[in-house]
Amino acid sequence: MAIAALVTWLITAVLGFTMLGIWIAKGALRAADSTATVPTRLAPPLVFGHFLLAATGLILWIVYVITDTEVLVWIAFALLVVIAILGDVMFLRWWRSRRDPTPEARLPVAVVYGHGLLAVTTIILVLLVGLGVGGE
Amino acid sequence: MEGMRRAKRPVSIMAGPYGHPFHPILVTVPIGAWVASLVFDVASRLVEDERSLVVGSRWLIAIGVLGAAAAAMMGFLDLFGIPIGTLAFRTGLLHMGLNLTVTVAYLVNFLLRRSEASVPVGLVVLSAVSLAVLAVSGYLGGKLAFRYGVRVADEDAQADGYRITASGKE
Numbered sequence: 001m002a003i004a005a006l007v008t009w010l011i012t013a014v015l016g017f018t019m020l021g022i023w024i025a026k027g028a029l030r031a032a033d034s035t036a037t038v039p040t041r042l043a044p045p046l047v048f049g050h051f052l053l054a055a056t057g058l059i060l061w062i063v064y065v066i067t068d069t070e071v072l073v074w075i076a077f078a079l080l081v082v083i084a085i086l087g088d089v090m091f092l093r094w095w096r097s098r099r100d101p102t103p104e105a106r107l108p109v110a111v112v113y114g115h116g117l118l119a120v121t122t123i124i125l126v127l128l129v130g131l132g133v134g135g136e
Numbered sequence: 137m138e139g140m141r142r143a144k145r146p147v148s149i150m151a152g153p154y155g156h157p158f159h160p161i162l163v164t165v166p167i168g169a170w171v172a173s174l175v176f177d178v179a180s181r182l183v184e185d186e187r188s189l190v191v192g193s194r195w196l197i198a199i200g201v202l203g204a205a206a207a208a209m210m211g212f213l214d215l216f217g218i219p220i221g222t223l224a225f226r227t228g229l230l231h232m233g234l235n236l237t238v239t240v241a242y243l244v245n246f247l248l249r250r251s252e253a254s255v256p257v258g259l260v261v262l263s264a265v266s267l268a269v270l271a272v273s274g275y276l277g278g279k280l281a282f283r284y285g286v287r288v289a290d291e292d293a294q295a296d297g298y299r300i301t302a303s304g305k306e
Contacts, residue, residue, distance in 0.1 A: 045149065
């Protein structure tokens with residue numbers, strides 16, 4: 001179960017990193033300037049906060065898989081809840097900005113949904129590990 | 137050079153304020169821990185009771201891997217600020233690739249060590265090679281900062297440090 005969560009977490013991270021790369025390559029940082037003609041709706045602190053927390057959580061999960069330190073499961077779960085809230089806010093902002101030529105409007109829809117679905121799966125798997133479901 | 141100016145600014149305050157990037161301070165953790173780990177490895181082959189050094193070396197590798205992970209996150213943020221397609225970005229990608237390779241090598245190194253058994257020569261060599269690659273990567277990091285000025289304040293900001301202060305006039 002812990003390994004399954006690690007796998008879904010890793011794939012989610014790769015998809016997220018891909019979106020971050022596309023978003024920046026399409027001029028997100030220029031668009032984040034107050035003077036930009038087409039502003040981005042995804043504020044950089046939101047995006048980078050989500051990125052940093054998710055990466056921290058993933059590292060903690062790897063440490064958990066290696067060391068089997070029980071408390072890390074709940075720290076990871078708490079982090080995931082915060083990460084998911086930030087992710088939801090980003091999803092809603094992305095949804096509304098798709099009609100405008102914003103950098104985030106260029107993100108492939110399949111990647112956005114794939115990232116979200118795998119993220120939800122990861123959270124459920126981590127919760128199940130915490131509750132002791134599925135055993136070793 | 138709009139791209140150059142952007143690379144000097146943090147993409148977010150999380151990467152450290154302007155002129156105070158977090159990445160360079162965080163890299164001191166893995167560098168220090170891994171250098172000390174190699175010293176422990178060598179020392180463990182010279183002293184009579186090597187157990188504490190063997191255990192300590194394994195701990196230092198773990199501390200280094202975690203520190204490297206934290207430094208990598210800040211490094212990613214600074215890399216995102218460099219315009220794609222530039223020499224600075226390519227240098228940054230190589231710097232990142234080498235560092236991630238070294239970090240994975242140390243993670244493997246950690247996993248292959250059993251807590252109290254003496255360290256096999258192969259793993260000491262792996263540590264030494266990893267450190268050598270880290271030195272090359274560090275050179276590239278230095279080039280990014282001191283040659284290309286990534287995350288370094290612009291010259292107007294630097295000039296503030298060279299104004300004669302009130303006490304200096306007296």
